[in-house]
Amino acid sequence: MHNSLKLVNQSTTLVDSVEEKLRDFFKESNLIPGDHIPTEAELAKALGVARSVLREALSRFRMLGLIETRTKRGMILREPDILGGIERVIDPRIISKERLLDILGLRVTIEIGMGDYIFLNKTEKDIQELENIVNRERVLEINRVTVEEESKFHYKLYEMTGNPTIFRLCKIFSPVFIFIKENYDDILTKYVLYSKKKKWSSHKEIVNVIKNGNPDKFRITMKNHLEIYFHLLSKENMKKTL
């Protein structure tokens, strides 16, 4: 009762504000990767906090790759690893269903949208590899392949974009897709069985489009291939699913 009166977690600790102040300081100083930043002693004094507090803030930056330290040589600013944070906390078991479906939606969006990118950079060797992957697939019931084979195929597509960040994002999200596939298997299977739609594009068809088609055809085919997931993503079904 009277929950609305409860103060929101008013816990801005010293470490939090030091972290923020330091980030502002880096920006305002126009520091670029490779530049030295003041020593711990200097920073602690300037901020008026104990060294331990400062170090807890710096520790966060170290994790993100924003600063690098070597004894005696001091600290230098580095280009941060923008995906380092995600990588450490992606665990489907502790992430809410809403968020997991968000990620599924992002995946589907990227895979449909990457057609142009693939056609921009595709090589003969890539296509050869894709064909090898597809030929090795053993098709199970209702047009499905094993999780490993599915992963291998889609990994290769992401790789073909030639965009390392997108490729890495794919690897980071991979456990989420596997989790969703396993946990919503009944819903998905039921949908496939009772849907009016009877034709789902296969990996083979996608490869064929990459070989002889164009980006627009790729998108349509990929959309078709991924269509079952939209069943999970529509607003009405989400209510039922969650």
Place this chain on the structure above:
Amino acid sequence: MHNSLKLVNQSTTLVDSVEEKLRDFFKESNLIPGDHIPTEAELAKALGVARSVLREALSRFRMLGLIETRTKRGMILREPDILGGIERVIDPRIISKERLLDILGLRVTIEIGMGDYIFLNKTEKDIQELENIVNRERVLEINRVTVEEESKFHYKLYEMTGNPTIFRLCKIFSPVFIFIKENYDDILTKYVLYSKKKKWSSHKEIVNVIKNGNPDKFRITMKNHLEIYFHLLSKENMKKTL
């Protein structure tokens, strides 16, 4: 000279390994959000490190939202904020050109791919809003609008996916696009002026497709709208650009 001889920073600190061990511990204990985790004293003792070292590791988790602490009540596991890490380090000035172009590529991919998503969730109100935004735009030379108007329009599209994570990603990447627009303005302008292509889809056309078209038409129109960016993204131009 002789950079290849330089030793790689082989420094795994105690804090790093404590961080890793704790993450493993959380996973193996099958903890879920809301669960209590041992006190600092217990953890420090179990790990055999000083409390200060432990706290530097915990500080990282606190930043990512993975743990929440309140004095006396102890620490509890929380659903982490998967984008919290990115949000803190996105600053175009300290991120390499390669990475910035990666992000541009991701944006373009998402915007082309989100057609189905938009058609899945669009409402009359959304379309009304889009039209308002477009009608307020003042078109500058060569079909361009101001950065703010451009942002506002694309924000609305992301919002229409109904996917909060994708929407947030858009906001996070926004400074990157602005940076790229400003820094590659000469290349982009030259491309527009001398390209054989003379027709670039406008915001108005995109709205029209959302209103009366279908996802396939949306993708083609959006692709057309964003085509100038592929000029920066192709492998050959990237070499020149970087």
Place this chain on the structure above:
DNA sequence: TTAAATTTATTGTCGTACAAATCTAACAAA
């Protein structure tokens, strides 16, 4: 039984100390 006071447990912050690494400088040797 209820209300107030006290105790206790736990995180937040501070300070000191020393170890480890490595840069600097001075000096010695070739």
Place this chain on the structure above:
DNA sequence: TTTGTTAGATTTGTACGACAATAAATTTAA
């Protein structure tokens, strides 16, 4: 002059102890 050695100084990494603030638990008082 160049190279090698040694000693000292600087800076981060780790440990430990102390106390404040807070909130739960317990005891005491009305």
